Amino acid sequence: MEVPKNYKPFKWDSHIPPGPLKEKWSSHKNNIKLVNPNNKRKHNVIVVGTGLAGASAAASLAELGYNVKAFCIQDSARRAHSIAAQGGINAAKNYQNDGDSVWRLFYDTIKGGDYRAREANVYRLAEVSNNIIDQCVAQGVPFAREYGGTLANRSFGGAQLSRTFYARGQTGQQLLLGAYSSLSQAIQSGKVQMYAREEMMDLVVIDGKAKGIITRNLVNGKIKRHAADAVLLCTGGYGNVYYLSTNAKNSNVTAAWRCHKRGALFANPNFTQIHPTCIPVSGEYQSKLTLMSESLRNDGRVWVPKAKGDKRHPNEIPEEERDYYLERIYPSFGNLVPRDVASRNAKNVCDEGRGVGESGLAVYLDFRDAIKRDGQSTIAEKYGNLFEMYEKITGENPYEVPMRIFPAVHYTMGGLWVDYNLMSNVPGLFVLGEANFSDHGANRLGASALMQGLADGYFVIPYTLGNYIAGDNPEKVDESHEAFDKAEKEVVDEVNKLLNVKGEKTILAYHRELGKIMWDKVGMARDEAGLKEAISQISALRKEYWENVFVPGESATYNKYLEYAFRVADFLELGELMARDALERRESCGGHFREESQTPEGEAKRDDENYAKVFAWEYTGPEKPQELHVEDLVFENVKLTQRSYK
Amino acid sequence: MSNENMTIHLKVWRQKGPETKGFFEDHTMDDVNPHMSFLEMLDLLNEQLMEQRKEPIEFDHDCREGICGSCNLVINGMAHGPELRTAACQLHMRKFSDGDTITIEPWRARAFPMIKDLVVDRSAFDRIMAAGGYVSVKTGNAPDANAIPIPKHEADLAMDYATCIGCGACVASCPNSSASLFTGAKISQLAHLPQGAPERKKRAVAMVNQMEKEGFGDCSNFQECEAACPVGISITAIAEMRKEYMKAVLS
Numbered sequence: 001m002e003v004p005k006n007y008k009p010f011k012w013d014s015h016i017p018p019g020p021l022k023e024k025w026s027s028h029k030n031n032i033k034l035v036n037p038n039n040k041r042k043h044n045v046i047v048v049g050t051g052l053a054g055a056s057a058a059a060s061l062a063e064l065g066y067n068v069k070a071f072c073i074q075d076s077a078r079r080a081h082s083i084a085a086q087g088g089i090n091a092a093k094n095y096q097n098d099g100d101s102v103w104r105l106f107y108d109t110i111k112g113g114d115y116r117a118r119e120a121n122v123y124r125l126a127e128v129s130n131n132i133i134d135q136c137v138a139q140g141v142p143f144a145r146e147y148g149g150t151l152a153n154r155s156f157g158g159a160q161l162s163r164t165f166y167a168r169g170q171t172g173q174q175l176l177l178g179a180y181s182s183l184s185q186a187i188q189s190g191k192v193q194m195y196a197r198e199e200m201m202d203l204v205v206i207d208g209k210a211k212g213i214i215t216r217n218l219v220n221g222k223i224k225r226h227a228a229d230a231v232l233l234c235t236g237g238y239g240n241v242y243y244l245s246t247n248a249k250n251s252n253v254t255a256a257w258r259c260h261k262r263g264a265l266f267a268n269p270n271f272t273q274i275h276p277t278c279i280p281v282s283g284e285y286q287s288k289l290t291l292m293s294e295s296l297r298n299d300g301r302v303w304v305p306k307a308k309g310d311k312r313h314p315n316e317i318p319e320e321e322r323d324y325y326l327e328r329i330y331p332s333f334g335n336l337v338p339r340d341v342a343s344r345n346a347k348n349v350c351d352e353g354r355g356v357g358e359s360g361l362a363v364y365l366d367f368r369d370a371i372k373r374d375g376q377s378t379i380a381e382k383y384g385n386l387f388e389m390y391e392k393i394t395g396e397n398p399y400e401v402p403m404r405i406f407p408a409v410h411y412t413m414g415g416l417w418v419d420y421n422l423m424s425n426v427p428g429l430f431v432l433g434e435a436n437f438s439d440h441g442a443n444r445l446g447a448s449a450l451m452q453g454l455a456d457g458y459f460v461i462p463y464t465l466g467n468y469i470a471g472d473n474p475e476k477v478d479e480s481h482e483a484f485d486k487a488e489k490e491v492v493d494e495v496n497k498l499l500n501v502k503g504e505k506t507i508l509a510y511h512r513e514l515g516k517i518m519w520d521k522v523g524m525a526r527d528e529a530g531l532k533e534a535i536s537q538i539s540a541l542r543k544e545y546w547e548n549v550f551v552p553g554e555s556a557t558y559n560k561y562l563e564y565a566f567r568v569a570d571f572l573e574l575g576e577l578m579a580r581d582a583l584e585r586r587e588s589c590g591g592h593f594r595e596e597s598q599t600p601e602g603e604a605k606r607d608d609e610n611y612a613k614v615f616a617w618e619y620t621g622p623e624k625p626q627e628l629h630v631e632d633l634v635f636e637n638v639k640l641t642q643r644s645y646k
Numbered sequence: 647m648s649n650e651n652m653t654i655h656l657k658v659w660r661q662k663g664p665e666t667k668g669f670f671e672d673h674t675m676d677d678v679n680p681h682m683s684f685l686e687m688l689d690l691l692n693e694q695l696m697e698q699r700k701e702p703i704e705f706d707h708d709c710r711e712g713i714c715g716s717c718n719l720v721i722n723g724m725a726h727g728p729e730l731r732t733a734a735c736q737l738h739m740r741k742f743s744d745g746d747t748i749t750i751e752p753w754r755a756r757a758f759p760m761i762k763d764l765v766v767d768r769s770a771f772d773r774i775m776a777a778g779g780y781v782s783v784k785t786g787n788a789p790d791a792n793a794i795p796i797p798k799h800e801a802d803l804a805m806d807y808a809t810c811i812g813c814g815a816c817v818a819s820c821p822n823s824s825a826s827l828f829t830g831a832k833i834s835q836l837a838h839l840p841q842g843a844p845e846r847k848k849r850a851v852a853m854v855n856q857m858e859k860e861g862f863g864d865c866s867n868f869q870e871c872e873a874a875c876p877v878g879i880s881i882t883a884i885a886e887m888r889k890e891y892m893k894a895v896l897s
Binding site for chain 2: 059075084133137138139143146149167168170173177180182187188194248249287290291389392393395462508550560
């Protein structure tokens with residue numbers, strides 16, 4: 001492929017502390033500035049989003065004494081989409097005596113991310129992982145336990161150890177309810193003011209620093225101003241740019257995108273996780289996709305028929321005519337290869353014409369052997385709620401018939417650029433959890449999202465926020481500042497503009513069209529021609545949207561389609577940037593598979609010399625292409641090798 | 647199972663706001679695929695309404711996997727509809743027949759004020775939780791997670807109660823609009839864990855008092871809540887709540 005251009009030196013500092021990897025975080029904590037307890041109460045902090053990152057941050061900062069305003073778009077903080085995470089959370093406890101350590105968790109995570117994350121960030125994540133489990137147990141999170149009363153573990157993809165803690169297939173729910181309970185306590189104590197059904201519409205930047213937000217109340221449409229000394233964005237990922245994804249219907253990029261338009265760099269936007277085990281699409285009417293937890297690959301075996309177009313019932317296909325392709329190609333990791341590898345292989349066998357189900361876009365995930373080995377009740381205890389969910393959606397009983405699964409968009413590793421302190425390049429704007437880009441590189445390992453959300457909220461931001469506030473000693477701003485006037489007016493104008501298009505096509509029709517372009521051309525496999533087509537198609541679709549979309553109702557009422565109209569408008573801008581980012585990265589890595597860059601066996605082929613880098617995009621104005629900045633990734637502790645799970 | 651499209655007649659509750667009078671609006675859809683989810687059927691109806699320049703029907707929804715607890719529809723008089731242990735978002739049209747008439751209403755309870763159409767305000771639940779549904783533990787000072795062993799059956803029981811999704815079906819299905827199953831589930835979860843012990847009494851009293859203050863009714867053992875609960879929380883939660891409350895006020 002064409003040799004990349006010479007990039008200018010990166011203007012921003014990632015603030016990675018000096019010293020050996022293993023001492024960076026502790027020495028940083030010893031060196032950062034502190035805020036006197038009496039002074040903390042003089043500082044206002046805004047937390048947007050109440051998922052794992054937001055709820056844990058809001059509760060922890062309130063405990064420290066800050067005045068916190070927390071915002072969520074749902075009717076209750078407890079409904080943030082972290083609640084839907086199923087499988088588990090990783091930690092390096094080594095309770096199983098299988099040789100786990102902080103180093104191994106760090107190494108698996110950075111390797112799993114295909115060496116496109118910062119060493120220092122990932123090491124810190126592994127380091128605080130154990131504190132998270134302690135914290136959650138202390139809150140009353142009912143993790144699965146052994147008969148002796150100690151905590152149980154299971155295995156997840158990309159690791160050869162059992163380090164995943166879980167609460168049936170509802171780990172995200174239990175962790176979020178734990179964080180929500182701490183948040184509730186802080187609300188009761190008056191240290192957190194909670195704003196539910198209130199959506200962040202813009203970031204207010206004064207003299208280059210984040211000083212507040214503009215919100216819209218989703219019940220009465222009122223636009224409000226909120227000033228603060230720092231803004232924490234904990235708003236999750238943007239997988240819904242693909243229309244169909246495992247994300248909740250209301251998950252969106254709007255808050256992050258508005259920050260991007262106010263100067264925050266958007267890093268590695270194309271890095272999207274396509275999860276291998278989801279329930280396949282059944283028809284055009286489909287509104288979302290449902291994940292079947294990766295934990296199922298502990299006991300389920302993935303296969304397709306050896307012969308193309310074999311339409312027999314799966315239970316009638318004899319053993320010797322089945323291809324357990326993951327076990328065949330990757331004997332050492334087998335069904336527990338990382339997600340990107342499992343997804344790509346599912347696509348490959350379907351492309352070969354060996355896919356199953358009506359559409360031919362599915363593979364089997366079979367529990368027959370596990371049920372024979374362990375008994376149905378053991379399998380039911382581990383995965384009962386997932387099996388039930390599968391049956392509700394498909395009408396088929398997975399104890400009797402193998403599940404049909406297919407990859408679906410699940411998580412976005414890309415997000416707003418942050419430094420080691422989780423602060424974006426806009427001082428005072430911090431980004432936590434899935435909304436930032438920092439820890440998962442080009443592919444996230446299973447059970448690492450919950451770990452990162454809680455690490456950021458419980459154990460990183462309480463320290464690094466103080467460092468900013470003490471060092472910066474932010475000047476108070478008033479909500480009557482002209483920057484608030486201007487930002488508020490822009491939001492009001494945009495509401496009116498959307499309502500007044502009064503076009504012919506529904507918002508959903510545009511979203512679906514965008515999703516199809518994204519899935520076909522910026523999905524599991526990408527090439528130059530397709531990406532260029534995607535860019536021009538999305539740009540044309542966006543233009544049409546603002547001329548021909550129909551947004552019903554009015555602003556001053558509960559109006560879900562008006563909310564939706566904003567979100568789709570922002571997805572129509574983001575989608576194009578994702579395609580451009582994928583186009584510029586002329587290598588394959590993790591979830592980003594460029595057809596032009598593969599090994600002879602068809603595995604992702606990295607180009608470390610040219611692309612061991614973070615791509616960070618700067619907004620330059622409406623309908624102008626973003627400017628690309630490149631941060632070098634420095635690897636001093638791990639050796640970059642071709643990832644092998646064979 | 648048939649793959650043929652079905653005709654479905656709908657009677658949907660419409661109400662502009664808390665101050666205006668609500669009414670049932672009739673719609674007939676003749677292109678309902680049996681594999682659609684119930685909410686996808688409503689999405690389709692909304693698309694058709696908007697194509698005719700009419701206002702879409704407002705309803706709460708988010709994860710569509712039965713875990714976030716956002717969806718809250720009374721379908722044919724049953725909270726979350728006819729399928730046991732299933733939230734409305736996981737109900738599929740294959741559970742209905744061609745030609746059926748389906749009524750859709752919001753949760754109705756004094757403590758859940760109307761917002762619009764099928765959307766109500768369930769913030770009373772958050773206030774019950776804030777009254778005591780937590781363990782007061784500050785970030786960073788927790789002992790090692792294995793320091794206190796918890797018998798598996800106790801941990802499993804706590805987990806059974808902890809699975810509550812906070813949807814409010816228990817309230818909507820109860821003739822008294824009682825929130826006892828919701829409140830009892832959290833009290834019971836923490837009563838089965840050693841971490842919940844220090845604040846056990848305070849918690850039971852505070853949460854029960856808040857529940858009453860919000861205007862929810864008392865429990866008189868109709869057991870409708872257990873039948874309507876999409877995650878199968880047992881009414882033993884209510885018995886445990888009463889026990890916890892009595893122990894707290896009598897000691």
